[in-house]
Amino acid sequence: MNPTPSSGEPAMLRRWLVAGVCSRRGSAHRRRGQPCQDASLQRAFTLPGGLPLTLLAVADGHGGQAYHHSDVGSALACEVAAEVVAAALARLPVGTAPPAGADLMALRRWLAEDLPIALQQRWLTAVRQHWLAGSGGGEGGVPFSPVPYGSTLGLLLLTPRWWALTGLGDWDLVRVDPAGAAELLSQEVAAPGAGEATASLCQEGAAQGGWFRSRVWPLEDQVLPFSLVLCTDGIRKSCASDADFLALAAWLAAGPDPGAAHPGAPHPDTAHPAIGGSDTGEGGVGVDAFLAEGLDRISAEGCGDDVSVAIGRWQAGAAAVPPSDSSAATVPAPDPRPHLQEPPLAAVPLLLTGGLALLIGLALGQRLPLASAPAPAASPPRPGLPPAGREPLRREVGRLCGDPALLVPSLHTRHSQVQGLRRGTLRPETLLIDSARDPLGALIAASFLEHRREAGRLNGLQDEMFSFGLCPALRSALGSLWLPATPPAIHPAMAPTSNRPSP
Amino acid sequence: MAFPNVRLASRPLHFIYVCDCSGSMEAQGKIESLNQAIRQSLPGMAAVARDNPEARVLVRALRFADRAAWHIPTPTPVEDLEWVDLQAGGVTAMGEALELLAAELRSPPMEQRALPPVLVLISDGQPTDDFEAGLAALMAEPWARRAVRLAIAMGHDADGEVLQRFIGSDPARGSAGGALPPGEVPGASGEMPRHGPGRSPRRPLQAANATTLARYIQWASTAVVGAASSSASRLADAAASQEAVPLPDLPPTELDPLDEPDPLKW
Incomplete structure (x- = not known):
């Protein structure tokens, strides 16, 4: 199309x-x-x-x-x-x-x-x-009802x-x-x-x-x-x-x-x-x-x-700014922020393989060594996660590590995300990009990527997560999501919560 | 772009007979009449299934006597069903039957997208085991609460109270909170039955002879299956008081079951 x-x-x-x-x-x-x-x-x-x-x-x-x-x-x-x-x-x-x-x-x-x-x-x-x-069917004598x-x-x-x-x-x-x-x-x-x-x-x-x-x-x-x-x-x-x-x-x-x-x-x-x-x-x-x-x-x-x-x-495209002849009271200057353009579809597999670490670095506001994560040649410089994305992550880590009793119930509600990542119907970058709104989802996605990669490939990510105070209990709970058997922290009977409440 | 490799599927409609096979069913040839009525209803049910391809009609049967057991354990497409005659003998373990039924109405094995199932309880007597426990187990299952639950009383010895409690109260008609009409009992929800006098699919259907039995079985396996095949939305705040499926009119019978004075004619 x-x-x-x-x-x-x-x-x-x-x-x-x-x-x-x-x-x-x-x-x-x-x-x-x-x-x-x-x-x-x-x-x-x-x-x-x-x-x-x-x-x-x-x-x-x-x-x-x-x-x-x-x-x-x-x-x-x-x-x-x-x-x-x-x-x-x-x-x-x-x-x-x-x-x-x-x-x-x-x-x-x-x-x-x-x-x-x-x-x-x-x-x-x-x-x-x-x-x-009268087009209501002529319900003579019947009072109106919607x-x-x-x-x-x-x-x-x-x-x-x-x-x-x-x-x-x-x-x-x-x-x-x-x-x-x-x-x-x-x-x-x-x-x-x-x-x-x-x-x-x-x-x-x-x-x-x-x-x-x-x-x-x-x-x-x-x-x-x-x-x-x-x-x-x-x-x-x-x-x-x-x-x-x-x-x-x-x-x-x-x-x-x-x-x-x-x-x-x-x-x-x-x-x-x-x-x-x-x-x-x-x-x-x-x-x-x-x-x-x-x-x-x-x-x-x-x-x-x-x-x-x-x-x-x-769609991918230029910054959306009103035209100069619009009725806006003021004409904004072009957005000076760097644009993260979507690579062509053919480049997506590259992002999904060689670029994972870079993606995680993007989500967590840290660029990982290019040697392990080559970006597509045509990609412009990636911005770090806006501060609005880092602080929710930090808060979420603090919340979960501060009260480990919250771990299981919190992860229970993410069954659909876990299954989506496992089945490949949900891309981890979707969650990572959304870390400002859903920091726990981003943590799950980062854990998924960590699990999928060889040891040592994501040391930078681990360091970054630990910099947020990622405690052993949280690491363990996240890691358990990807065990071969049914994840112990996620009871399958729990309803998926892709329909999270409105913020 | 070619149509994707996804599984599109009609929605399963589970139709389950729950049949009393106690010793009393041997009397007056009732068990033979029941077997014959079910067997004769199958072509009609298959025709309804063909006319409603969006619903996949799957039939099972549960029998109870000294113990309860699945007679047809596998959900079987109606067009593939070959009815094997039920045999009578023993007491009336209806409660155990309801517990077995409850286990099959859990999700899983019930499919998320299934249509409301149709459950038809047929009995000529009174439970000899813990009916309360069985009913409680059954009604604990959401699929059982959504189900179209029908009951057929074969003869006048059937326990109308337990059959009514299996059905539940009639949500569609008045007099909630009023005094119970003579012979009425509270439904499974504890609410007063809301139906008025006269025949109603929300009351036990009184089959006093083989002909009436056959008509009710035929009605359940055709008209009700047809209605249940056409799902329609209901209002969320009224779901508890609405029928899962608007039930069709009952078939005419030779005698009004309410005032039938005649002895059994099987």
């Missing part, structure tokens, strides 16, 4: 590209003559400072007799999401640096509190209007300086790196025995009741390329295992080969063409057909449910 920028915005602003948005009627619904109850949407906005914001949305109507208007409910969910975000643009961070401090707190609060309330209120208004307009319109809603908000998720229900979000390693970033955590139960916009007080899950990630220029795959539950439930699901998400993120034969014919089963992905076009010729064919196959060979996906791609 070779997405191209659109809408006349400067290319430097378009590091986020929409690689596809699509909803497809599931094979079971097709056979029964039922409509697609999924919906999806892409919408582009411009923040007051000139930065672009892209909204991606997927929604899944509940289906079943009790939710007989859920096709309308899911479509309206996507539409009102666009309306609500459009109305809130003035409240969002518009600076040319990643939001921090009060700006970041305000953004988090908006995502976790104000946006959910506005979304649900606007959705309730919209479905009531639909019902009053339940028949019940739907989930998952949103991604993508800007050059931050990206965020919010929403409620059983959608999944997967992050995929250019090498194809995929990581589940967000999922609905169901109570045991909950079955098909999911949070819904039609639930009274859903916005205030903790059903929404929200999170924001500030973006530095040097953040390596990655893709985000937001999908309704029909895709994951069609896969035999989560490993299959992650592999499928990576495939969807990669998209079609350039020039591959996906004729882009009209797709009568694409839900709500004005909302779904068929008219978005940004992903390039053939993307819609690629997604339509892929989603149809997933549903037909899987659970038969409707399926939706929205894919955003953070």
